[in-house]
Amino acid sequence: MGKKRFLERVQEEIIIGDGAMGTMLQNLTAGSDINPEQLMLEKPDLILDIHRQYLVAGAELIETNTFGANGIKLASSGMADQLREINELAVELAREAAGGKAFIAGSVGPTGKLMEPCGELSMDEARDNYYRQLSYLAGAGIDVIIIETMNDLAEMKAALLAAREFDLPVIAQMTFTENGRTLMGTGPETAAITLEALGADLIGINCVAGLEEAIPILERMSRVSGLPLSVFANAGIPVSRGGKTIYPQSAEDYVRLLPDLAPFNIRVIGGCCGTTPDYIRELKKISREEAGLFSKKASNKEKKAGRKALSLAGNREYLFLEERAPVYVIGEKINPTGRKDIKKALREENWAYLRKLAREQVEAGAGLIDVNIGLPGIDKVRVMERLVQELQLDIGVPLVLDSDDPAVLEAALKVYVGKPVINSVNGEKRSMDEVFPLAQKYGAAVIGLTLDEEGIPSTVEGRLQIARRIVEEAARYGIGKEDIIIDPLAMTAGSDQEGVLLTLETIKRLKGELGVKTTLGVSNVSHGLPERALLNRTFLAMAIAQGLDLPIADPFDEEMGDMLRAANLLTNRDEDGRAYIKHYGKKESAEAKTGEQERPAGRIKRAVIEGEGNNIIPLIELALEKESPEDIVDQLLIPAIREVGDLYERGIYYLPQLLKSAETMQLAFDYLKDLLSLDKGEREKGSIVLATVKGDIHDIGKNIVKLIFQNHGYRVIDLGTNVEAEQIVETALKEQVDFVGLSSLMTTTLGAMEETIKLLRERGFQGRTIIGGAVTSPDYAEEIGADFHARDALEGVRKADGAISALKKVKENGRED
Numbered sequence: 001m002g003k004k005r006f007l008e009r010v011q012e013e014i015i016i017g018d019g020a021m022g023t024m025l026q027n028l029t030a031g032s033d034i035n036p037e038q039l040m041l042e043k044p045d046l047i048l049d050i051h052r053q054y055l056v057a058g059a060e061l062i063e064t065n066t067f068g069a070n071g072i073k074l075a076s077s078g079m080a081d082q083l084r085e086i087n088e089l090a091v092e093l094a095r096e097a098a099g100g101k102a103f104i105a106g107s108v109g110p111t112g113k114l115m116e117p118c119g120e121l122s123m124d125e126a127r128d129n130y131y132r133q134l135s136y137l138a139g140a141g142i143d144v145i146i147i148e149t150m151n152d153l154a155e156m157k158a159a160l161l162a163a164r165e166f167d168l169p170v171i172a173q174m175t176f177t178e179n180g181r182t183l184m185g186t187g188p189e190t191a192a193i194t195l196e197a198l199g200a201d202l203i204g205i206n207c208v209a210g211l212e213e214a215i216p217i218l219e220r221m222s223r224v225s226g227l228p229l230s231v232f233a234n235a236g237i238p239v240s241r242g243g244k245t246i247y248p249q250s251a252e253d254y255v256r257l258l259p260d261l262a263p264f265n266i267r268v269i270g271g272c273c274g275t276t277p278d279y280i281r282e283l284k285k286i287s288r289e290e291a292g293l294f295s296k297k298a299s300n301k302e303k304k305a306g307r308k309a310l311s312l313a314g315n316r317e318y319l320f321l322e323e324r325a326p327v328y329v330i331g332e333k334i335n336p337t338g339r340k341d342i343k344k345a346l347r348e349e350n351w352a353y354l355r356k357l358a359r360e361q362v363e364a365g366a367g368l369i370d371v372n373i374g375l376p377g378i379d380k381v382r383v384m385e386r387l388v389q390e391l392q393l394d395i396g397v398p399l400v401l402d403s404d405d406p407a408v409l410e411a412a413l414k415v416y417v418g419k420p421v422i423n424s425v426n427g428e429k430r431s432m433d434e435v436f437p438l439a440q441k442y443g444a445a446v447i448g449l450t451l452d453e454e455g456i457p458s459t460v461e462g463r464l465q466i467a468r469r470i471v472e473e474a475a476r477y478g479i480g481k482e483d484i485i486i487d488p489l490a491m492t493a494g495s496d497q498e499g500v501l502l503t504l505e506t507i508k509r510l511k512g513e514l515g516v517k518t519t520l521g522v523s524n525v526s527h528g529l530p531e532r533a534l535l536n537r538t539f540l541a542m543a544i545a546q547g548l549d550l551p552i553a554d555p556f557d558e559e560m561g562d563m564l565r566a567a568n569l570l571t572n573r574d575e576d577g578r579a580y581i582k583h584y585g586k587k588e589s590a591e592a593k594t595g596e597q598e599r600p601a602g603r604i605k606r607a608v609i610e611g612e613g614n615n616i617i618p619l620i621e622l623a624l625e626k627e628s629p630e631d632i633v634d635q636l637l638i639p640a641i642r643e644v645g646d647l648y649e650r651g652i653y654y655l656p657q658l659l660k661s662a663e664t665m666q667l668a669f670d671y672l673k674d675l676l677s678l679d680k681g682e683r684e685k686g687s688i689v690l691a692t693v694k695g696d697i698h699d700i701g702k703n704i705v706k707l708i709f710q711n712h713g714y715r716v717i718d719l720g721t722n723v724e725a726e727q728i729v730e731t732a733l734k735e736q737v738d739f740v741g742l743s744s745l746m747t748t749t750l751g752a753m754e755e756t757i758k759l760l761r762e763r764g765f766q767g768r769t770i771i772g773g774a775v776t777s778p779d780y781a782e783e784i785g786a787d788f789h790a791r792d793a794l795e796g797v798r799k800a801d802g803a804i805s806a807l808k809k810v811k812e813n814g815r816e817d
Contacts, residue, residue, distance in 0.1 A: 153174070330367070374403065
């Protein structure tokens with residue numbers, strides 16, 4: 001039906017999508033564990049019939065049966081050589097069913113692999129993987145691309161970069177946990193800002209537990225993005241009844257909250273797990289009966305455009321800076337100019353040192369972090385790419401990518417997760433020709449310097465003229481002036497006091513005449529003069545009075561921070577003085593670091609907690625001069641990883657930090673294992689066989705469980721994915737393990753999990769069983785006879801620890817008797 005028609009239709013009225021394919025297949029095949037792609041090859045008429053049922057129910061958008069049909073995912077089930085056949089057949093079946101009466105959406109899902117630096121999948125590999133799938137979908141005649149159920153913003157970026165190579169509208173949908181963040185810690189606002197910047201036409205969510213869970217997420221997305229929204233929710237949280245997975249919400253319950261979606265710009269709505277044609281029929285019915293419910297109103301985009309907000313995002317945090325937004329400091333410390341420590345860290349690739357410096361700047365109040373690696377003699381492209389990845393493991397705030405080399409900028413932009421700032425472009429044609437295409441491709445804001453081929457103008461009007469040129473040229477690339485931050489260039493007062501006043505006047509006129517955000521390097525004003533901090537603070541106060549938004553400054557200057565917080569309050573940038581009161585109302589005196597923290601023991605604990613893998617071995621070597629290997633493990637490493645687990649459960653740490661700490665812990669264990677005096681068996685707390693059950697090829701969750709159990713002293717036997725029940729049982733009995741851990745992320749494979757538990761009992765397995773995965777629950781564990789259900793790796797460890805402790809007590813009591 002075409003891209004133009006789809007986008008026109010979205011503006012005119014809501015489009016009803018289809019419902020779950022997996023649920024229908026499970027219902028129609030008595031819970032077969034054959035994956036949907038293989039089933040389609042064997043029984044294409046079954047897929048055709050499901051599409052037709054959704055069309056008859058009222059669906060106006062039919063998704064192809066290709067959610068798991070990317071090359072990487074297919075390879076894990078031995079079907080990589082059928083990539084083209086599967087994707088083209090899926091489009092053919094959807095088009096045949098629709099008969100021109102519905103839009104055909106090419107469904108694209110996650111690979112099931114972790115992206116770098118948490119995993120091994122690179123941005124280039126992920127993008128190429130999605131490009132191959134999309135080339136077949138687009139060639140076969142889809143109308144729309146729908147990227148869905150993504151919980152990693154990095155993987156979503158890879159898919160979006162690939163999707164933008166095709167002249168098709170793109171719907172980009174993330175999935176969120178019950179705490180309102182993705183598995184990687186990304187919130188709805190951060191996701192919305194990033195997806196819009198990367199060129200999605202619609203953004204939204206799917207695979208959340210019902211519309212009641214979706215509504216607050218959509219509301220948060222709508223605060224920061226003007227794009228139309230989409231939602232495909234589940235029919236509640238699944239439960240197990242009579243050996244089957246049941247989604248408790250009826251079709252009537254599912255649509256009950258539709259009126260609550262009215263304030264948002266919802267333009268596509270359908271169903272995800274647990275929904276069937278009955279749910280789509282109800283959606284269609286309500287949309288007809290309540291025609292005005294989703295009638296065209298002033299779109300989010302129109303409202304946002306009127307607000308002229310600069311939106312920026314890291315991978316976990318965001319800034320949405322409207323006209324009276326607070327002043328935020330851009331931390332300037334990661335810059336080798338005049339810094340021997342930074343030069344050394346860059347040459348040695350001491351990522352832990354640079355991550356720590358970034359983290360400390362954020363803790364000191366920086367809202368953004370500038371990243372400059374301008375140092376001769378290093379591979380700037382490779383170092384910048386790796387440094388950006390390392391920093392985003394540790395800090396969630398937006399980064400300012402600072403380089404005059406387009407190749408370095410592109411390396412950083414390619415792997416950056418979020419919406420960054422490029423520092424910088426200037427008024428030279430060459431500079432704008434190089435930088436603006438990168439900003440447009442990767443969705444970045446840009447700092448514009450008021451200089452050109454003729455240098456820095458000596459008049460306010462000259463600098464304004466260059467600023468206008470930058471704004472106008474950016475518009476040619478589709479970059480709005482809300483994404484342009486102008487730097488009027490601070491001059492040193494030691495040689496040009498008039499220049500200082502000229503810079504202040506330029507800020508005032510930039511705000512009044514162009515309405516852009518402004519920045520400048522505060523410390524430039526004091527170069528070569530005594531009492532630099534005093535001059536910097538005074539100049540910053542004067543610049544804020546003229547409208548400065550984003551000073552590049554030293555966040556460790558506490559007096560400057562005090563002045564900034566006061567200025568935000570007094571200029572009505574800090575609404576109701578909330579930030580000021582939060583800071584000073586609970587201010588506690590800083591305590592000096594204890595000697596314990598400075599000794600190797602304290603530093604080892606800190607290295608694990610902060611994930612400093614490249615520092616842990618030297619610290620352990622130093623500690624071994626005074627501590628035994630057993631004490632290092634029991635008194636330092638184990639307590640440290642427990643603290644990491646506590647931070648994760650409290651929502652302070654997310655999966656990237658958890659994995660980094662776990663990897664550091666593993667490095668320490670591997671180094672110490674041959675030095676421990678006790679036999680390996682005596683050091684092991686217990687043993688566990690891990691497997692993803694037959695029919696399921698997802699391994700991210702299982703791999704995380706493996707790492708966390710190893711960290712907590714368990715011997716882990718990992719059988720991989722798609723494992724037959726017989727192999728699991730044979731291994732468990734042969735190895736005489738204490739636990740068997742089973743994972744499943746697909747409702748169609750729950751039968752294989754039940755079969756495995758049953759076979760373990762029949763063969764006399766004496767250990768305990770633990771199940772986990774998105775489609776499992778405590779009720780299901782009880783129903784199939786599993787001993788424990790764990791919602792995540794850490795809960796699995798806690799339950800295993802509890803079982804081990806209970807067994808020890810029984811044995812001890814037996815000896816006493």
